[in-house]
Amino acid sequence: MDTLLLSRIQFGANISFHILFPTITIALGWVLLFFKLRYNRTRDMKWMEAYRFWVKVFALSFAMGVVSGITMSFQFGTNWPGFMEIVGNIAGPLLAYEVMTAFFLEAVFLGIMLFGFSKVPGWLHTLATFLVAFGTTMSAFWIIVLNSWMHTPVGFEMRDGVAHATDWMAIIFNPSMPYRFTHMLLASGLTVAFLIAGISAFRWLIVDRSQGVRATLTTGLGLGALLIPVQIFVGDLHGLNTLEYQPQKVAAMEGNWETGPNVPLLLFAIPDEEARMNRFEIGIPNGASLILKHSADGVVPGLNDFVAEDGTVLHPRVAPVFYSFRVMVGTGMAMLLLSWAAVVLMLRKRRGVEGLPTPLLWAMVPMAFSGWVATLAGWYTTEIGRQPWLVQGVLTTKEAVADVPAPMVATTLAAYLAIYVILLGAYVSVLFYLATKASKGERVSLRPASGQASTELVAAE
Amino acid sequence: MTLFGDPAVWLPLAFAALMGLSILIYVVLDGFDLGVGVLSPLASEEEKDRMIASIGPFWDANETWLVLAIGILLVAFPTAHGAILTALYLPVAIMLIGLILRGVAFEFRAKAPVRWKAFWDKAFFWGSLMTSLSQGYMLGLYVMGLQVTWFTLGFAAITAVFLTVAYSFIGATWLIMKTDGALQRKSVAWAKGGIWGVVLGMGAVSVASPFVSARIFDKWFSVPEIFLLAPLPLMSAALVALLWYALRYLPTKDDSWAWFPFVATIVLFVLGFFGMAYSFYPYVVPEQLTIYETASAPESLFIILIGTLFVLPMILGYTALAYIIFRGKATALSYD
Numbered sequence: 078m079d080t081l082l083l084s085r086i087q088f089g090a091n092i093s094f095h096i097l098f099p100t101i102t103i104a105l106g107w108v109l110l111f112f113k114l115r116y117n118r119t120r121d122m123k124w125m126e127a128y129r130f131w132v133k134v135f136a137l138s139f140a141m142g143v144v145s146g147i148t149m150s151f152q153f154g155t156n157w158p159g160f161m162e163i164v165g166n167i168a169g170p171l172l173a174y175e176v177m178t179a180f181f182l183e184a185v186f187l188g189i190m191l192f193g194f195s196k197v198p199g200w201l202h203t204l205a206t207f208l209v210a211f212g213t214t215m216s217a218f219w220i221i222v223l224n225s226w227m228h229t230p231v232g233f234e235m236r237d238g239v240a241h242a243t244d245w246m247a248i249i250f251n252p253s254m255p256y257r258f259t260h261m262l263l264a265s266g267l268t269v270a271f272l273i274a275g276i277s278a279f280r281w282l283i284v285d286r287s288q289g290v291r292a293t294l295t296t297g298l299g300l301g302a303l304l305i306p307v308q309i310f311v312g313d314l315h316g317l318n319t320l321e322y323q324p325q326k327v328a329a330m331e332g333n334w335e336t337g338p339n340v341p342l343l344l345f346a347i348p349d350e351e352a353r354m355n356r357f358e359i360g361i362p363n364g365a366s367l368i369l370k371h372s373a374d375g376v377v378p379g380l381n382d383f384v385a386e387d388g389t390v391l392h393p394r395v396a397p398v399f400y401s402f403r404v405m406v407g408t409g410m411a412m413l414l415l416s417w418a419a420v421v422l423m424l425r426k427r428r429g430v431e432g433l434p435t436p437l438l439w440a441m442v443p444m445a446f447s448g449w450v451a452t453l454a455g456w457y458t459t460e461i462g463r464q465p466w467l468v469q470g471v472l473t474t475k476e477a478v479a480d481v482p483a484p485m486v487a488t489t490l491a492a493y494l495a496i497y498v499i500l501l502g503a504y505v506s507v508l509f510y511l512a513t514k515a516s517k518g519e520r521v522s523l524r525p526a527s528g529q530a531s532t533e534l535v536a537a538e
Numbered sequence: 539m540t541l542f543g544d545p546a547v548w549l550p551l552a553f554a555a556l557m558g559l560s561i562l563i564y565v566v567l568d569g570f571d572l573g574v575g576v577l578s579p580l581a582s583e584e585e586k587d588r589m590i591a592s593i594g595p596f597w598d599a600n601e602t603w604l605v606l607a608i609g610i611l612l613v614a615f616p617t618a619h620g621a622i623l624t625a626l627y628l629p630v631a632i633m634l635i636g637l638i639l640r641g642v643a644f645e646f647r648a649k650a651p652v653r654w655k656a657f658w659d660k661a662f663f664w665g666s667l668m669t670s671l672s673q674g675y676m677l678g679l680y681v682m683g684l685q686v687t688w689f690t691l692g693f694a695a696i697t698a699v700f701l702t703v704a705y706s707f708i709g710a711t712w713l714i715m716k717t718d719g720a721l722q723r724k725s726v727a728w729a730k731g732g733i734w735g736v737v738l739g740m741g742a743v744s745v746a747s748p749f750v751s752a753r754i755f756d757k758w759f760s761v762p763e764i765f766l767l768a769p770l771p772l773m774s775a776a777l778v779a780l781l782w783y784a785l786r787y788l789p790t791k792d793d794s795w796a797w798f799p800f801v802a803t804i805v806l807f808v809l810g811f812f813g814m815a816y817s818f819y820p821y822v823v824p825e826q827l828t829i830y831e832t833a834s835a836p837e838s839l840f841i842i843l844i845g846t847l848f849v850l851p852m853i854l855g856y857t858a859l860a861y862i863i864f865r866g867k868a869t870a871l872s873y874d
């Protein structure tokens with residue numbers, strides 16, 4: 078394999094690993110704030126229990142997010158020097174703002190949030206929790222600004238082959254940013270909702286009937302049921318936006334080869350790039366035309382429009398985009414079904430958690446990770462759908478790659494993959510271990526304190 | 539934009555200073571927590587818990603200075619960023635893997651089943667060691683102008699060891715300040731064992747850089763520079779002597795002066811850093827690319843600078859707040 082392909086796999090592996098954890102921390106920060114505020118208000122211990130348990134998951138996820146994020150920030154230099162050389166004037170300030178307005182905020186207040194609970198006044202602890210949640214959201218904002226600019230670049234001009242910013246407002250609020258940012262935040266909310274519901278269902282099933290588990294199970298399911306319709310709606314808008322700016326990507330997502338009206342919505346197919354057609358199609362007639370153009374005879378762009386005169390293919394590879402899009406949407410549908418069924422059953426005769434049948438509770442356990450699946454599938458759709466461009470119409474992936482010897486990239490790739498597999502296994506098993514331990518009512522493990530943290534001093538400030 | 543003269547001149551300089559500042563803060567702050575990691579196998583189980591507790595609230599923010607430093611290199615000097623990081627491809631990868639291991643070990647050792655604790659303790663140690671060694675190696679290679687020959691690789695191997703010892707030294711001085719009892723006495727012994735590494739390390743870099751580059755030689759060994767610069771090595775020597783002396787009398791009965799070795803070591807690191815900064819200015823890639831040749835477009839630098847002027851004081855402020863909140867000794871067991 079050549080350096081380019083290896084570097085792409087390495088980047089894909091690293092960012093896929095990274096995104097798993099921010100997806101959790103972005104929304105979990107806000108959920109923790111919710112638990113904390115409920116507790117402040119009601120003084121009901123169940124909210125405190127919920128906070129205590131999930132703050133541990135947060136700490137673990139955050140650590141995973143931070144270390145994989147540091148890897149990310151070195152990648153640009155080690156593998157994609159061309160990226161910074163050509164669009165550095167735009168990417169640079171956005172990344173710098175992320176570090177300055179988000180990373181430090183989270184990192185410092187995380188210390189207070191995790192270690193200061195009984196040491197600083199309650200209001201300061203609540204404030205620290207808020208600032209951490211705010212910080213993670215800011216991180217997401219800046220990085221999504223950069224990423225969506227790479228899909229829909231505006232507000233710049235090329236001088237001597239280098240991009241120069243001309244309008245920062247246009248760059249930040251680029252055409253796909255609002256959709257992508259909203260869709261990502263909702264994705265994070267859903268991931269956390271199903272994670273909380275799944276782990277709480279697991280605790281319920283291993284006979285933990287505490288008020289804390291009841292509270293988190295209903296919070297998770299309620300949040301999921303609330304967000305999923307919004308996500309589907311926003312996803313649709315996101316697709317329409319992509320249709321306008323990256324029609325070749327939508328054509329690949331739909332698996333549509335010929336531009337024309339009355340295009341079906343394919344539920345299943347095997348795209349064959351050699352023959353430039355689909356095999357084993359199963360579709361809903363006029364479906365794609367209806368979704369994308371809101372009329373049965375709406376004209377939908379096809380892949381054959383993106384082949385140059387000389388036969389060079391100017392659209393992304395079809396199969397990965399086509400399949401990953403279906404995985405995402407399918408997972409979304411499963412989320413809709415599960416969360417709504419659960420909410421209806423809980424509301425019926427007001428039976429609450431007792432109203433949930435055991436098979437449904439068991440189904441929720443693997444769904445704890447459905448958010449991860451949908452998020453990764455979504456990103457694969459987006460990013461592979463942008464190929465061969467790195468910055469749409471400005472810079473190709475090939476132009477950005479470093480000329481590091483391929484064996485070197487292969488070695489480090491193998492090392493990263495090995496570590497990721499181990500860490501992912503450890504992470505998931507620790508989640509279930511913590512859940513089991515908490516269900517047996519064991520005390521939070523004793524640990525030494527970090528320093529004296531005086532309440533008076535901070536209160537006096 | 540012409541307020542202070544030509545922005546193409548002062549902006550790169552301002553960013554070089556900012557980058558230097560964050561590297562310096564990084565080396566001091568992550569230096570001590572990496573050092574604690576390197577020292578961890580020498581401690582008993584209970585002591586390990588306390589050592590790690592002493593850095594628990596800080597390590598994440600400490601590492602963020604590395605992200606900032608690399609971020610500034612990337613945004614302000616993009617060509618240099620590519621050149622340096624592709625040249626250091628392997629050591630960077632080793633450092634990243636080290637950082638991953640130790641970063642997650644903090645959490646896993648406290649949360650995973652007890653029978654796994656020893657495994658995560660090992661991950662914490664090896665991660666810290668890999669990170670320190672690779673940073674020292676990169677430092678050595680950088681001083682050698684990023685050239686790869688048997689000689690430069692040998693030199694880099696030596697700086698790798700010295701920087702690791704220097705980190706353990708500052709880690710030990712941190713522990714002298716943050717612990718008490720037997721662990722504090724142990725830390726004094728570790729510091730005594732490590733001080734030679736600091737001396738030899740700073741000595742090696744100071745002797746090697748002028749001999750590798752005639753330009754650096756001239757910068758130091760010509761009149762009047764040599765007299766103006768003399769305070770740097772002299773102050774360093776004085777500090778080392780004071781440290782040596784202090785370590786003989788620590789820990790004191792009433793725990794006075796426990797802060798001294800840590801503070802003195804910070805000053806020592808600062809002095810060493812200024813010496814290096816003076817040698818290498820105006821180059822970012824030694825002897826190849828200057829900060830002026832590689833700087834980004836002024837309008838991009840300007841927009842970052844404005845943000846920095848607002849945000850940096852805030853960052854420093856709440857970092858200080860965290861150190862104030864968690865001041866005092868790391869204590870035995872607690873319930874949160």
Ligand code: HDD
Nearest residue numbers: 257261264267309312313316319406409451452455456459
């Ligand atoms: C829990 C996660 C999740 C769920 C349930 C969905 N998505 Fe999604 N989707 C994402 C998580 C996500 C994502 C990971 O956040 C992506 C990748 C990039 C982005 O902005 O969002 C994404 C991308 C993405 C794109 C590609 C945008 C582009 O071209 O750049 C489209 C068209 C949709 N989504 C549409 C949908 C629809 C119609 C859904 C209905 C079920 C849906 N998504 C559910």
Ligand code: HEM
Nearest residue numbers: 085088089092093096220223224453456457460461464474
């Ligand atoms: C977080 C979720 C993300 C995931 C899962 C993801 C996934 C991927 C994948 C799979 C590729 C390889 C595409 C291919 O080569 O076929 C890729 C490429 C890339 N993405 Fe993303 N991406 C994400 C977000 C981002 C963000 C936020 C940025 C920029 C700030 C970014 C920048 C890049 C770059 C620079 C490449 C270059 C390598 C390449 O094109 O192969 N990605 N990404």
Ligand code: HEM
Nearest residue numbers: 098099102139142143146147149150180184213216217602
């Ligand atoms: C190429 C792209 C990316 C780079 C270079 C990058 C870099 C980083 C770094 C260095 C950190 C550690 C910060 C610290 O020290 O505290 C981090 C954490 C984080 N990143 Fe990324 N990141 C990227 C992609 C993403 C994406 C796509 C998202 C989300 C949409 C994201 C969201 C976050 C969040 C919320 C955190 C802090 C919380 C946590 O660590 O879990 N990042 N990132």
